[in-house]
Amino acid sequence: MATQHSRTAARVMMAPAVILLLGWMLVPLCMTLYFSFKKYLPLRGGDLGWAGFDNYVRFVTSSAFWPSVQATLIIVGGVLIITVVLGIVLALLLDQPMWGQGIVRILVIAPFFVMPTVSALVWKNMFMDPVNGLFAHLWQFFGFAPIEWLSQASLQSIILIVAWQWLPFATLILLTAVQSLDGEQLEAAEMDGAPPVSRFISIILPHLARAVTVVVLIQTIFLLSIFAEIFVTTQGSFGTRTLTYLIYQRVLESQNVGLGSAGGIYAVILANIVAIFLMRIVGKNLDK
Amino acid sequence: MRLGQVLGSVSVLAMFATGSALAQTTVTIATVNNGDMIRMQGLSDEFTAAHPDINLEWVTLEENVLRQRVTQDIASKGGQFDVMTIGTYEVPIWGKLGWLVSLNDLPDAWDADDLLPAIRSGLTVDGELYAAPFYGESSMVMYRTDLMEKAGLEMPEAPTWDFIREAAAAMTDEANGIYGICMRGKAGWGENMAFLTAMANSFGARWFDEDWTPQFDSEEWKSTLDFYMDLMKNSGPPGASTNGFNENLSLFQQGKCGMWIDATVAASFVTNPDDSTVADKVGFALAPDNGLGKRGNWLWAWSLGIPAGSDATDAAKTFVAWATSKDYTALVADKEGWANVPPGTRTSLYENQQYLDAAPFAKMTLDSINSADPSAPTIDPVPYTGIQFVAIPEFAGIATQVGQEMSAALAGQQTVEEALEKAQNITAEEMEAAGY
Numbered sequence: 001m002a003t004q005h006s007r008t009a010a011r012v013m014m015a016p017a018v019i020l021l022l023g024w025m026l027v028p029l030c031m032t033l034y035f036s037f038k039k040y041l042p043l044r045g046g047d048l049g050w051a052g053f054d055n056y057v058r059f060v061t062s063s064a065f066w067p068s069v070q071a072t073l074i075i076v077g078g079v080l081i082i083t084v085v086l087g088i089v090l091a092l093l094l095d096q097p098m099w100g101q102g103i104v105r106i107l108v109i110a111p112f113f114v115m116p117t118v119s120a121l122v123w124k125n126m127f128m129d130p131v132n133g134l135f136a137h138l139w140q141f142f143g144f145a146p147i148e149w150l151s152q153a154s155l156q157s158i159i160l161i162v163a164w165q166w167l168p169f170a171t172l173i174l175l176t177a178v179q180s181l182d183g184e185q186l187e188a189a190e191m192d193g194a195p196p197v198s199r200f201i202s203i204i205l206p207h208l209a210r211a212v213t214v215v216v217l218i219q220t221i222f223l224l225s226i227f228a229e230i231f232v233t234t235q236g237s238f239g240t241r242t243l244t245y246l247i248y249q250r251v252l253e254s255q256n257v258g259l260g261s262a263g264g265i266y267a268v269i270l271a272n273i274v275a276i277f278l279m280r281i282v283g284k285n286l287d288k
Numbered sequence: 289m290r291l292g293q294v295l296g297s298v299s300v301l302a303m304f305a306t307g308s309a310l311a312q313t314t315v316t317i318a319t320v321n322n323g324d325m326i327r328m329q330g331l332s333d334e335f336t337a338a339h340p341d342i343n344l345e346w347v348t349l350e351e352n353v354l355r356q357r358v359t360q361d362i363a364s365k366g367g368q369f370d371v372m373t374i375g376t377y378e379v380p381i382w383g384k385l386g387w388l389v390s391l392n393d394l395p396d397a398w399d400a401d402d403l404l405p406a407i408r409s410g411l412t413v414d415g416e417l418y419a420a421p422f423y424g425e426s427s428m429v430m431y432r433t434d435l436m437e438k439a440g441l442e443m444p445e446a447p448t449w450d451f452i453r454e455a456a457a458a459m460t461d462e463a464n465g466i467y468g469i470c471m472r473g474k475a476g477w478g479e480n481m482a483f484l485t486a487m488a489n490s491f492g493a494r495w496f497d498e499d500w501t502p503q504f505d506s507e508e509w510k511s512t513l514d515f516y517m518d519l520m521k522n523s524g525p526p527g528a529s530t531n532g533f534n535e536n537l538s539l540f541q542q543g544k545c546g547m548w549i550d551a552t553v554a555a556s557f558v559t560n561p562d563d564s565t566v567a568d569k570v571g572f573a574l575a576p577d578n579g580l581g582k583r584g585n586w587l588w589a590w591s592l593g594i595p596a597g598s599d600a601t602d603a604a605k606t607f608v609a610w611a612t613s614k615d616y617t618a619l620v621a622d623k624e625g626w627a628n629v630p631p632g633t634r635t636s637l638y639e640n641q642q643y644l645d646a647a648p649f650a651k652m653t654l655d656s657i658n659s660a661d662p663s664a665p666t667i668d669p670v671p672y673t674g675i676q677f678v679a680i681p682e683f684a685g686i687a688t689q690v691g692q693e694m695s696a697a698l699a700g701q702q703t704v705e706e707a708l709e710k711a712q713n714i715t716a717e718e719m720e721a722a723g724y
Contacts, residue, residue: 042363043381043681044722058721063713064689129546130527131465147525151699234530237475237692238699253357253477254685254718255363 029268036261043255054260064246069270071155072242076223078159079166083211083219086163087170091178092204094171105175112168120232123161124150128233154238161229166222170215177211178204217278224271243267308545313603318343318361319373320354320590324360324423324630328416328611331619334465335610351478353482362387367597368389368471370604374419374593376410376662380679382593383413389594389601390416391608398609402634404654410662410673419591423553426656427585427676429573430540430558431547432566435459435466446583449490449515449576452547456523459546460641469521470545471516475695477687482586482676483549484694485687490577490584495678495715501723502715504708513679513697513704520698529699541565549575551588552656555649556627572652574659580617580667587660589633632657665719686718 034056041050059065094105111119127134128149136146149157173220181204189199234240236249247267251260321324325348332344347369349357358372362382367399374382382388392415394400400408400417407424408659411417415581428446431627439458456468472483485495493508503509520528523546525539533550536555541564548554575585592608594601610616614636620629626646629637631653637643638654647653665675672678677687691709697707 041681041722042359043385045385046363062717063710131525131539132542136526146526148529148699150699151527151529151695235475235688235692237529237695238701239694239696249685249688253688255359255681256685 022103032261032264032268033262035257038258038261040257040261041255042257051258052220055258059250059259059262059266062243067239068241068243068246071240072178072224072244072270074155075159075162075226075240076220079163079223080216080219082159082163083166083170084215086167087174087215088205088208088212090167090171091174095178108171109168112172113167114165115227116165116186117232119165120161120229122155123164124233128157150233151238154234154240158229158233158240161233162223162226164238166219173215174208174211177208181207217275220274220278221271224267224274237257243270292484295454300609303715312341312343313537313600314343314345315370315603315607316347317373317607318325318349318354318358318369319369320351321348322351322590325373325590326423327620327624327628328616329521331369331616331623334554334619335607336365338610339603339606342606344607344706352418362595362597367595367599369595370600371608372593372595373422373590376587376589377677377679377683379411379419379591379592379593380413380673381681383416383418387596388707389596389598389605391420394418394420394605394609398613399521399636400616402636404633404635404657406587406657406660406662407633410587410589411591417686419589419593420608421589421591421719422612423630423634424587424589424652424657426587426632426660427550427575428552428555428652428656429547429549430555431571431573432459432543432545432569433568433571434566435546436571443571443573445491446574449578449584452549452576453519454517455525456519456547466546467525467539467544468546469519470525470531470535470536470539470548471520471528472532472550472658473520473524473528473695473698474535475688475691477677477684477691479532479691480694480698481687481691484512484516484691486575486586486676487516487584489582489666490575490580491515492578492580492582492667494668494670496670496719498669498671500671500719501522502712502719504712504715510704513694513708517698517704521544529695549584552632552653554647555653556631556647559648571708572649572657574652582667583659585656585660587657587662588676590613680722681721682718685689686715689714689718700713 037051037053038044039051039054041048090108094101094108096102125133130136130146130148133146133149135149139146147153185203186199189203194202226242227244227248230236230242230245231242235244241249243263244267247260247263250256250263303487319329329346329348336342336344336474347357353374358369358374359378360366361368362372371401379388384460390391403421404424408417411419411421411440429443429452431443436455436459439455441455441458443455452469458468460466460468472480474480488509489496491508491512493506493512494503497503525544531539533554536550537554539545540558543566548558555570555572558564558570560568564570575583577583593609594604594608598604614634617629617634617637621642626640626643629643631637631647631650637649644650658673662673662675665673672680677683693707693710693714695701696702698706
């Protein structure tokens with residue numbers, strides 16, 4: 001049992017780490033908050049005084065705001081659906097005994113180790129290019145006109161690229177869950193005559209609920225700030241400007257630090273809303 | 289006694305070492321990762337050999353990253369760099385803000401009067417030269433001579449837009465993957481908007497009237513975009529709305545473009561047999577016009593400027609004068625051949641027969657540069673300088689957003705009218721916020 005003395009000692013010893021972590025998060029957050037109330041235009045002479053809530057009002061009333069929130073949510077939602085559904089399918093397949101299982105698993109996981117910029121470049125130039133890309137050649141082989149992926153199906157293309165990158169993560173987590181499934185339960189259900197679909201819905205899926213929750217929570221946090229794939233492929237054109245990308249444009253391209261900072265605060269609020277929503281709805285699974 | 293002597297010599301040596309280390313000035317240079325700059329970096333040993341008291345440190349970055357890094361550094365007075373590679377967009381703005389050191393006092397041997405007038409005027413603010421041009425460029429038509437001949441047409445030295453449309457249609461052979469015209473469609477102030485702004489000038493359009501009111505609701509902009517969309521849809525490659533300079537360069541080098549209207553520096557890439565499959569079949573012409581008195585060509589110069597906060601101004605000036613001198617040009621010619629010297633900055637280069645013999649595109653480059661006047665870019669008067677850009681700090685941000693609307697129209701996601709209406713609103717909103 002911890003004594004008063006040992007508890008104090010523990011607090012003292014943990015203090016540097018806690019202070020460092022708090023500073024790590026709080027300093028940028030406080031600076032963003034500070035600049036969001038400033039009229040700060042580096043190319044117009046820097047700090048031009050306080051702006052009150054002007055930046056906040058301008059950011060939300062700009063015609064680019066709601067489309068960017070919408071694009072963010074579509075990309076996050078799309079990637080989550082694809083990675084969870086395909087992740088479950090791949091996890092079940094990879095769980096089957098097969099020849100060369102180790103190599104197959106490594107190959108499935110490999111995309112996760114490719115840097116986002118590199119994978120976006122590869123997809124853009126080698127697969128989706130309407131003149132030289134692999135897809136264009138395939139389409140032409142079957143007598144169809146090539147699809148201009150990044151302009152005609154821009155959001156879908158980005159979802160595809162990002163989902164390809166995150167699928168291994170989902171698969172890995174779900175595979176671990178599948179492997180922890182009690183085989184006897186499944187065997188008993190099979191002997192009772194339950195068809196495969198029923199076994200999947202009644203036994204496997206509920207068992208995977210916690211793993212799915214983990215996948216959804218972790219991926220959502222990372223996907224809300226998706227940037228590199230958009231920067232490399234469409235530069236925010238064709239309706240692919242997410243909230244993060246809009247903030248980048250405001251701060252770095254328009255050189256309006258105040259306006260961008262206000263956007264940053266909105267992004268923090270949005271991320272928290274999404275996180276609370278997720279914790280309430282799906283996070284309950286974690287308590288089971 | 290001997291120990292004393294040894295200690296004495298050691299301390300003298302140490303004093304020398306510290307002395308020489310103190311005397312050495314470090315010049316940190318931020319530059320862009322294109323071929324000419326990389327070459328300069330490779331040749332900089334020649335400079336340090338002649339100036340042992342100056343130590344050069346290089347920060348080489350990709351174009352967009354460079355722009356952001358140097359802008360952040362100079363705006364926040366970070367003082368990271370002593371020499372910055374900047375373009376004709378930054379120089380007038382930064383010069384006016386007093387952020388750059390005047391280069392009017394470079395040595396006489398540097399010969400400021402030898403600079404091409406258009407380039408010099410693009411880098412001068414109120415009589416002060418604020419950056420030294422490293423290489424300069426305009427834009428022009430590059431075309432396939434064999435396809436032009438096959439189409440039964442002859443490219444005039446100064447074509448009109450109507451001729452370009454006719455030739456593009458005649459050269460297009462989609463079944464064989466040949467498209468009559470390649471032009472920029474990728475969104476960005478330095479991508480499609482550089483091209484479209486220069487093109488709009490030749491159609492009589494302008495970004496702002498003299499009261500800084502945006503002009504996208506004008507008939508001239510509509511006819512510019514109608515023409516551009518029509519030309520690209522009928523004779524352009526698929527996916528043109530994501531094609532920028534590099535994508536079009538690659539298409540042209542593969543022989544997939546009949547014509548390509550873009551930067552004059554591309555001429556040396558498309559005529560280089562190591563990279564281009566059509567190297568011996570390329571002709572050049574001035575950028576097109578509409579008979580209104582302005583051609584659709586731009587003006588740009590990658591230049592070296594010294595930020596006002598630099599603590600090594602004199603050493604930086606020595607370096608800038610070396611890198612942009614006639615001697616440097618001769619050095620590159622000596623080591624790498626005349627075709628590889630940085631083009632487009634000095635009159636003397638275009639009077640040099642050796643260069644003219646080595647570079648078949650030299651005359652057209654010079655004519656294109658000379659026909660561009662950044663101080664009077666449009667037919668109707670405007671309150672701004674710059675041909676393919678408007679030299680105000682807000683332009684990069686505004687034009688990138690406008691470029692996205694143009695790109696979406698090219699991709700067929702909206703009409704020209706919708707794109708222009710959005711462009712007008714975006715520009716008006718941003719200009720109002722900037723206090724115009």
